[in-house]
Amino acid sequence: NVKALYRRGKAHIGAWNEKEAIEDLRRAAELDPSLKTIVEKEIQSFLSAIKDKEANQKKSLSQMFS
Numbered sequence: 001n002v003k004a005l006y007r008r009g010k011a012h013i014g015a016w017n018e019k020e021a022i023e024d025l026r027r028a029a030e031l032d033p034s035l036k037t038i039v040e041k042e043i044q045s046f047l048s049a050i051k052d053k054e055a056n057q058k059k060s061l062s063q064m065f066s
Contacts, residue, residue, distance in 0.1 A: 002028050002031045002032045002035070005024050005025075005027050005028040005031070006024070006025065006028040006035065006039075008024045009021050009022075009023075009024030009025035009028060009039075009042070010025075010042070012024060013042070013046050016050075016053075018046070018047075018050060021043075021046060022043055022046075025039045025042055025043055026039065026043075
């Protein structure tokens with residue numbers, strides 16, 4: 001079920017499960033090509049959020065130990 005895969009992918013995004021989120025979203029896009037642009041935007045947004053989160057963590061840790 002495409003809708004279930006998409007929703008599960010979004011749930012994985014909320015839980016910061018990168019691999020699972022991307023797998024589910026890409027599978028949903030394979031099954032329903034009309035979702036391809038939406039899925040790609042979701043993935044890019046998620047990857048950007050991950051980079052921001054990692055940068056913030058790195059900054060916090062460097063401040064903590066300096």
